[in-house]
Amino acid sequence: MRRLILGLAGLAFAPAVVLAHHGWGSYDASKPVTVVGPIETLKYENPHATITVKAADKVWTVTLAPISRMQTRGAPPELVAVGKTVSAYGYPSTVEKDEMRAERITVDGKTVEMR
């Protein structure tokens, strides 16, 4: 019984060790991209607002910020409305295909920091 419980206790610590080598964050900051194009869809939702952008190469899903932050930074839904042209600088996801997380976006000549 004692050995079993100690084994289980060890197991309880295992996930942190096993997963540690995957690194933190699922976006590759060493390969920044700038996605430019019209906004095709907008989800102005928590935990992060997302837009899809029809860029020259493909349609990107661009993850923005929590909506309370979007609002306080001056990016209400109207700024990132469907049809507007956006330039989003950020980092591609290492997990989701064609997804990137924006560091900052520029719409209508206005740049808003997302982080």
Next chain:
Amino acid sequence: MLHEAPQFLVALEQSGLGAAIRQSVWLYPAANVGHILALTVFAGGVVAMDLRLLGAFAAAPPAAIVRPARALAMLGFALLLLTGSILFTAEASHVATNRVFQIKAGLIALGLINALLVNRPLHSAIASAPAFAPLPGRIRLAALLSLCVWFCVAACGRLIAYF
């Protein structure tokens, strides 16, 4: 391991409730903050209870600390469950397929089973135990396991966002 979310979780996420949580400016952050505050209540109760069972604060009879600390832990757990359900509903299909969440859920089950298994021997062991007397080894091992498991649950909770 779950790689594709079951239909009922997709339906939960796409429900009016799920949408309402995501579209509210304050509800999701409020549940997030509430979850952390509930965790402090839960962890406070768990740590006080388990440390006393392991032999700390020995000047107090075990029951004097364990009973109120356990009640506090159960209150914290109820609040964690409530706030956690809100966070889960907003992103049910994504969260359910997240490996760290799956590990977290397994560890929660382990922690609850541990608490249930030790419930009866615990109550009889502390019923009339005096101060300074060490508790049975089985109780102390369960307390150690409890501390390890619940700390790992908390760590997994925070790590869901990074995997």
